[in-house]
Amino acid sequence: MTRNAALWQAAEQGDAGRVRDLLGRGASANARRPDGRTALTAAALGDHVAVARLLIDAGADPDPQDTARNNALLVTGETGSVAMLREVLRAGPDLTRTNRFGGTALIPAADRGHVAYVRELLKTEINVDHVNNLSWTALLEAVILGDGGTRHTEIVRLLLAAGANPNLADREGVTPLAHANQRGYGAMVQLLTSAGGK
The missing domain is CATH 1.25.40.20 (Ankyrin repeat-containing domain)
Structure with a gap:
């Protein structure tokens, strides 16, 4: 498994320690799976706020949309997480x-x-x-x-x-x-x- 794929998985699972480690070893904060879903969108869907913070601090772009047209901001509208919304807004979303x-x-x-x-x-x-x-x-x-x-x-x-x-x-x-x-x-x-x- 590539570092980027591992990062996406760790973000989905809410494993902040692993995300921090992978970012430190060169994984991209904008890692995406084949359907275009970013690690940040995965973190937002799971309401993994600490993971989102790490990704945004590492330069994650909040705007890319996957094939279902979801992105980090749009999924917060569904989950209703204020804490996650505040993190995503720090990244200056469209x-x-x-x-x-x-x-x-x-x-x-x-x-x-x-x-x-x-x-x-x-x-x-x-x-x-x-x-x-x-x-x-x-x-x-x-x-x-x-x-x-x-x-x-x-x-x-x-x-x-x-x-x-x-x-x-x-x-x-x-x-x-x-x-x-x-x-x-x-x-x-x-x-x-x-x-x-x-």
Whole structure:
């Protein structure tokens, strides 16, 4: 096994000691497996923060995407790890990169109810109104794929406070407010109405 292959495996397993050793012996911080997944993306998927820190300090690029269009930042939107997000942000990722659904990291985080993650990511310059391949924004996903409970309602509040357009409709022309009304999500309806939603 090459050093780079060993590094990728160690990153996936969260073995910080082995990663440090391999980097010291010349393995590339940008080691990738055949499908293009980087060691950093593997570490991010496993929430191995210490490993990610080592790789980033060694110059790992956060942006390369594998054949599934995942990269280190995009997978944190799925896992919701704030600690990993902070590490990846240190590396200066491209916030406009999109996953296989055409969404930025903000969109899966909104639909999965990752409140603390959304709050942290909104401190960056990420486009709060990005529209994915389904013609949904993070706001629409929080309403449509959320459960109307406290987590998704708080995400709606955070997105609106960050300037999300409450009237960006889906491809059928249905607005976030209309979706919230259809589902009987009273707290979301109040927030969206207060923000000028129609």
